[in-house]
Amino acid sequence: MRAGATLRLARSHLAGGGFDVFCGLPLYLLLKKAGKTVHLANLSSGALGFCDAENPVQALWRITSRTAATKYFPEMHLSAWLTERFGETPIFAIEPSGARRVSAAYEWLARTLRPDAIVLVELPKAGLTAEDIDLVVCSHLHTDHCGCNSFFRRATVVCSAEELTSAQSDTSGAYIAEDWEGSRPIETIAGQRDLLGDGRMTLIEAPGHTPGMLVAHVVLDTQTFVLASDAAPVRETLDQRYAPKGTWNVDIALKSLDEIARLERDGSKVIFGHDETQWRQIRTGAEFYE
Ligand SMILES: [Zn+2]
Numbered sequence: 001m002r003a004g005a006t007l008r009l010a011r012s013h014l015a016g017g018g019f020d021v022f023c024g025l026p027l028y029l030l031l032k033k034a035g036k037t038v039h040l041a042n043l044s045s046g047a048l049g050f051c052d053a054e055n056p057v058q059a060l061w062r063i064t065s066r067t068a069a070t071k072y073f074p075e076m077h078l079s080a081w082l083t084e085r086f087g088e089t090p091i092f093a094i095e096p097s098g099a100r101r102v103s104a105a106y107e108w109l110a111r112t113l114r115p116d117a118i119v120l121v122e123l124p125k126a127g128l129t130a131e132d133i134d135l136v137v138c139s140h141l142h143t144d145h146c147g148c149n150s151f152f153r154r155a156t157v158v159c160s161a162e163e164l165t166s167a168q169s170d171t172s173g174a175y176i177a178e179d180w181e182g183s184r185p186i187e188t189i190a191g192q193r194d195l196l197g198d199g200r201m202t203l204i205e206a207p208g209h210t211p212g213m214l215v216a217h218v219v220l221d222t223q224t225f226v227l228a229s230d231a232a233p234v235r236e237t238l239d240q241r242y243a244p245k246g247t248w249n250v251d252i253a254l255k256s257l258d259e260i261a262r263l264e265r266d267g268s269k270v271i272f273g274h275d276e277t278q279w280r281q282i283r284t285g286a287e288f289y290e
Helices: 003-009 021-033 074-086 099-113 161-168 235-239 250-265 276-281
Strands: 012-018 037-043 054-057 060-063 091-094 117-120 135-137 156-160 186-189 201-205 214-219 224-229 269-272
Touching: 021 037, 021 074, 037 074, 037 099, 054 099, 060 074, 060 099, 074 091, 091 099, 156 161, 156 201, 161 186, 214 250, 224 250, 235 250, 235 269, 250 269
Parallel strands: 012 037, 012 117, 037 091, 135 156, 156 186, 224 269
Antiparallel strands: 054 060, 060 091, 201 214, 214 224
16 A cells, blocks of 8 residues: 555554654644644654653653753754644654664554554655565665664665674674664675666675775666765765765775766766755655656
């Protein structure tokens, strides 16, 4: 069943956001207007121990209009704003603390609120739900690139063997083991891989940011892309040829940047991993590329 039909039929929803629950508000208000019961949950931007909210399970806080906090905390203001308009509206804030705790928080929400549908904010824009996804590629295993793997319950996760080995032996705290341990089965690859067997998506080694970093070279009918992830997080890293803070090996990272620059010169459009300016300009969600 496609997402639109799922949303129409379901009466109670849990709308889960990633880092910014405000992006889910248009959908929230639309569902409310259609007479649905909607609960808001948000993967917050950091540790949540600074607020006095109810904390039913380890990584989950129930934020209300009466919650007090010692730091800037957008969920608190949003809850107050919604409460003023619709009556008491709690927002469930989830601490980014590894896949096991985050999914335990979602399990508690599913058990307690008993929603008919769980809405992740980005996928419905393309008419998809998490159940439609059968393959997840992790460019590398930093938490912001694999922390939600466990939500894709039908998917096989692919990453490089080198990345998994180095994440498993890491002692620097750059990785959270719960993100990949015991969530989804991981298929590791060594070297370059034609992922779908038709030349449409090739995973290419681009180490430097991490030891096993991968980028994807995607060939569509109309355009060719390089999905650069953190090998080139923003336009400036490519234009000014520098390796950002937190790079595992600067010399190796610069060689990978040179390879991405070569692919761009050959006509590929580079999609940077964290470039907000680019993200605002490219087609996303329902406005997909063919
Ligand atoms: Zn990273």
